[in-house]
Amino acid sequence: MKWISPGALSRLGMLGINARNRNYIARYNPRRAFPLVDNKLKTKLLMETAGLSTPRLLFVVEHQYEVRTLEAKFADLDAFCIKPGKGSGGKGILVVEHRRGDIFVKSSGAEIDIEHIRRHVSNALAGLYSLGGNPDRVLVEELIEFDPVFAGLSHEGVPDIRIVVFRGYPVMAMVRLATHASDGKANLHQGAVGVGLDLATGRAVRALQYTRPIEVHPDTGVRLDNIEIADWRNMLLLAARCYEPTGLGYLGADLVLDRSRGALLLELNARPGLAIQVANGCGLLPRLRAIEARADTRKEEAAERVDFAMSAFAAA
Amino acid sequence: MSGARLVSWLLVAALLLLGGGIAWLRHVQLEIPFLPGDERPVWLVEARVDFLGTGGSARVALDLPEDPPGFRLISEQAASPGYGFSIITGRDGDRRGEWTRRQVSGPQALYYTAQFLVVDGDPARIPVVGRPRPREPDFEEPAATAARELIAVAVERSSHAESLTRELTALLAGAVGDQNAALLRASVPDPAVLLAQLLNHAGVAARVSQGIELEDARRRRPLTSFVEIPVDGQWRIFDPVTGRQGLPENVLLWHRGGESLLDVEGGRRSQVTFSMLRQSVPALELSQDQFGESWLAAFGIAALPIEEQGLFKLLFLLPLGALVVAFMRIIVGVPTSGTFMPVLIALAFLQTSLGLGLLSFITVVGFGLILRNYLSHLNLLLVARIATLVVIVVLLISMLSVLGYRFGISTGLTITFFPMVIIAWTIERMSILWEEEGPSEVLIQGGGSLVVAVLAFLLMDLRIVQHLSFNFPELNLVLLAGILVIGQYSGYRLSELRRFRDMAGLDR
Secondary structure (H helix, E strand, O other), rough: OOOHHHHHOOOOOOOHHOOOOOHHHHHHOOOHHHHHHHHHHHOOOOOOOOOOOOEEEEEEEEEEHHHHHHHHHOOOOOOOEEEOOOOOOOOOOEEEEEEEOOEEEEEEEEEEOOOHHHHHHHHHHHOOOOOHHHOOOEEEOOOEEOHHHHOOOOOOOOEEEEEEOOOOEEEEEEEEEEEOOOOOOOOOOHHHHHEEEOOOOOOEEEEEOOOOEEEEEEOOOOOOOOOOOOHHHHHHHHOOOOOHHHHOOEEEEEEEEEEOOEEEEEEEEEEOOOHHHHHHHOOOHHHHHHHHHHHHHOOOHHHHHHHHHHHOOOOO | HHHHHHHHHHOOOOOOOOHHHHHHHHHHHHHOOOOOOOOOOOOOEEEEEEEEEEEOOOOEEEEEOOOOOOOEEEEEEEOOOOEEEEEEEOOOOOEEEEEOOOEEEEEEEEEEEEEEEOOOOOOOOOOOOOOOOOOOOOOOHHHHHHHHHHHHHHHHOOOHHHHHHHHHHHHHHHOOOHHHHHHHHHOOOOOHHHHHHHHHOOOOOOOEEEEEEOOOOOOEOOOOEEEEEOOOOEEEEEEOOOEEOOOOOOEEEEEEEEOOEEEEEOEEEEEEEEEEEEEEEEHHHHHHHHHHOOOOHHHHHOOOOOOHHHHHHHHHOOOHHHHHHHHHHHHHOOOOOOOOHHHHHHHHHHHHHHHHHHHHHHHHHHHHHHHHHHHHOOOOHHHHHHHHHHHHHHHHHHHHHHHHHHHHOOOHHHHHHHOOHHHHHHHHHHHHHHHHHHHHHHHHHHHHHHHHEEEEEEHHHOOOHHHHHHHHHHHHHHHHHHHHHHOOOOOOHHHHHHOOOHHHOOOO
């Protein structure tokens, strides 16, 4: 059994869960801001008010009685994404890529009928996917047409870009690629591939699946080391601008690159995970400390913050 | 150190001091033992008064001790059929047991039994109450002359009351040829009385005390006499024959100064003898018997009715379970399904025994998972589904109980202690986990929960832990301090040392 010593972790500047919860989330994320990001509907409205682009909302299901007449609403929709408002960690997200008559085809290729969707929406409304089982609302969004840059990089679903933003400064980024093992979801612990991104260029640093480095995508065989995210600076800018409207000092912004609309904000996370450090092969702590020292002494606009991050946190 | 940090460390220190302090105070003051099964030596002493009734009414008074030096009276009773008995406390605090009866004839035997607890502390320290005066000597010639001469010699050789006593003892016991000593010994046969009289003659307010030499299972022993003299507010005890100063450890002073040991009216040939037995009594029982009324006992729950006590016995184990969960999740990083579900499971194990509890828990959850799988086809609303699971869990548990009873495992009945609603939720969560993350995650989280539950159970099942948590509820403040300390830990979790193991290659 292989272990790493706490001393080595500390030398690498790795942030642990306890330190993240105590020193960053508890200190910089005000409790009242949590509902803003835990509820995707609220996040969406907030972002739209602040002028940040998000995937288009088709409609919202609020009550159980609406479930009976659901097929009418889906009548002229070919591709869509169903999300529970308070789901966390990708729970309860159902992606339909296209349909054949009454049959809906999921991103995994599985075929489902309207009954399945009805049950899924009903469960989500009853709070199956929300924290504490609270009643929930269900968002139905337009499906993102992902940029051809990502062709062959994701088995199913959309590759999303996770950027950790500390006090408005982007500090680390990775792109998460769904695999067959992760059932089209972008969660690393479920088997998605994590590719660390150089903050200066948006180029791949290294790629991992289940914490082990890999060279090619396990399903498509496409090389992962020449990934380069287009429009990188705008991506960082979009993430950095999430700081002001939410007031969250330590947040994870999940973004996608849409073919026609460019960078879109998918969702925000007030408790972003730590796997991004492994994907990048370096710890968050030195960067967080550098930002703490900087943000205490000056107040900068989003563009200045992005420029600082791009120059200070470039991969060696 | 920041302000908030300082405050929380101060709070931790205050909780430690308060919890530990109250526990220590209660241990010292109420003698509640820190260890279960702690036993204390107790002497059961029986005084037997024999006399011959003369046909008329009789009144027998026996001097009774109250907390003699080195001992504490913990219980007493008198058994004498046909006699009235009462204990009378005199003005100077002297206690006398009084037996009375209208008509008494023939040989009579009266019994008084008392239990004395051996207590620590210097047995030689007996404070002098009031200001004792030397009594006028009542020697008759020629003993009076002999006494004066003996005292003159002793005074010559001594400097203070204690050395005078020692010298007098030596002279009295001394050479066979000493005529004065021989004369005095002949006129007053009891050496203690003789020594006390001589000392009073010399101006020292000595008195005679009587005690029992304690030896296990001895019967019908007489009292042994000692001489006490007041020095600097303390009574100093001397053996009148050897002159040895101080009270031997195994002597229980029964009768001290004051009135006579035994008075019998309406009887003759009276005598008192003592039998004794060494016993061991659980220290906890002793404490409750003795100090049930003390204000410090108010911190304990021994004052509650037994039924509530049983409840608290379990309740006070919860904080320990919470500490275990905090430790396992924050320091070790074991994933559990539901934060405090493991503690409740551990409490249930306490009622069922570990093996059977584990077996029935896994059976119920396993069956529940299978049935829950069918439920998902019914397309029920979430709350109704959980409610259905609660009913299913109740039915499963009752079936297990009936089966257990049929097969002669009566402990099967106690699995009703499992928190049913918690189990229902566990099944629901596990089943969603199964659908979303696969069976391996169910095994990891379920296994983690069971590991934490078993660990909490093993701790809670320790006899000393149950003893401490029940008898020293204030120790929960110490546990609270521990939880606060864990809550401030921002270092790596043990599980992270494994999770990030592949980073080791990057450390240069």
